[in-house]
Amino acid sequence: xxxxxxERCCLRPMTDADFPALCRYLQDPGVMYxxxxxxxxxxxxxxxxxxxxxxxxxxxxxxxxxLRETGEMxxxxxxxxxxxxxxxxCTAARRDQELPRxxxxxxxxxxxxxxxxxxxxxxxxxxxxx
Numbered sequence: 001x002x003x004x005x006x007e008r009c010c011l012r013p014m015t016d017a018d019f020p021a022l023c024r025y026l027q028d029p030g031v032m033y034x035x036x037x038x039x040x041x042x043x044x045x046x047x048x049x050x051x052x053x054x055x056x057x058x059x060x061x062x063x064x065x066x067l068r069e070t071g072e073m074x075x076x077x078x079x080x081x082x083x084x085x086x087x088x089x090c091t092a093a094r095r096d097q098e099l100p101r102x103x104x105x106x107x108x109x110x111x112x113x114x115x116x117x118x119x120x121x122x123x124x125x126x127x128x129x130x
Contacts, residue, residue: 004063011063013055014048014076018064021073022048054081 004011014022025031026039026047039047054061062076 005068008068009074010066010068011077012066014051014062014064016048018073019044019048021064022076025075051076051080 022044023039023041026044027041029038032038051061058081060079062078062080064073065075065077066073
């Protein structure tokens, strides 16, 4: 699988070395609200292993988003498979850590910090299989 280079970021397959970066946001309840809980270390490893296996079959999975300037992994994006209540679907997904404002888009107003809205999980947590 090849890397996709953009002006500020690079998209690439995730490796075992990405585990600490994955933990930073997969273990953040604010990022993982749709799952109803932050992941444990075991769930993060399982997530990483599933994505790595999916690079082979079906040939796609979530990719690491890496800042070109620093090499830091700041999130993941791509087409992922999600199981909910026994139905498997392809979804376009993005998960990332909160970025400092100097690296993210500027706020609409000085001093304004956009908050993630409180939303119920897309699939009830007791029926979601990741």
